[in-house]
Amino acid sequence: MTFEHILYNVTARVATITLHRPEKRNALNGAMVAELQTAFSIAEKDVNVKVIILKGSGEAFCAGADLEYLQQLQKNTREENLTDSRSLMQLMQQIYYHDKVIIAQVEGHAIAGGCGLITLCDLSYAVPDALLGYTEVKIGFIPALVSVFLVRKIGEGRARDLLLTGRLISAQKAEYYGLVNQVVPATEIAEYVAKIAEDLCSGASANSLKVTKKLIAGVLDLPLEEALEGAAQRNAETREHTDCQRGIQAFLTKEKMKW
Numbered sequence: 010m011t012f013e014h015i016l017y018n019v020t021a022r023v024a025t026i027t028l029h030r031p032e033k034r035n036a037l038n039g040a041m042v043a044e045l046q047t048a049f050s051i052a053e054k055d056v057n058v059k060v061i062i063l064k065g066s067g068e069a070f071c072a073g074a075d076l077e078y079l080q081q082l083q084k085n086t087r088e089e090n091l092t093d094s095r096s097l098m099q100l101m102q103q104i105y106y107h108d109k110v111i112i113a114q115v116e117g118h119a120i121a122g123g124c125g126l127i128t129l130c131d132l133s134y135a136v137p138d139a140l141l142g143y144t145e146v147k148i149g150f151i152p153a154l155v156s157v158f159l160v161r162k163i164g165e166g167r168a169r170d171l172l173l174t175g176r177l178i179s180a181q182k183a184e185y186y187g188l189v190n191q192v193v194p195a196t197e198i199a200e201y202v203a204k205i206a207e208d209l210c211s212g213a214s215a216n217s218l219k220v221t222k223k224l225i226a227g228v229l230d231l232p233l234e235e236a237l238e239g240a241a242q243r244n245a246e247t248r249e250h251t252d253c254q255r256g257i258q259a260f261l262t263k264e265k266m267k268w
Contacts, residue, residue: 031067071123
């Protein structure tokens, strides 16, 4: 499928989704959000895709909302703004609950909505020069949707720090806060992320990755006893899955499993 604002390709079970508006620093608008929804949907349904890499083209990962897009929002009715907000909400849910592992490859600044995309990914790696932050309060807006996910990811105290001040932090500080997993030199990050993706593809069961993601996403939504009972149910279900049976057999016979 041909896109206007993103690039999509699949190689060796890894789908790469690239934000592709370098002249706009990969800023988000309604059309890009819609294309991202389509691309993530394609990747989820493709049995030949196991891992997804999300990255940006040019110097920035994503500079947040496009200026023309922001201008249009000022002319919208309440219902139009609600519809638009729900579209972004659906993209965030789609990424967060996606069946496949999603890795953010951050090779430039990630601001506001751009940083929001990183918040949703399972794993994130950034170059040392990248700045990250949620600057919405500085223009009289609010980081409403991303706040739901950021509190889950880094905790209330650090989320308050970032969302209320709107300050930009270094990649190193983002790693310390738990917003990104690791800072990787710019000359090495593409190869590093590709190796992470390759290891996930060959070293772990697709079903196990999917179910583990669901366990993590759901654990905060339930009281402890319900969460444990749900975990027990998933545990029993997974033991019956072909992947588990093959994996245990390979372990017992000391064979190297190639997933």
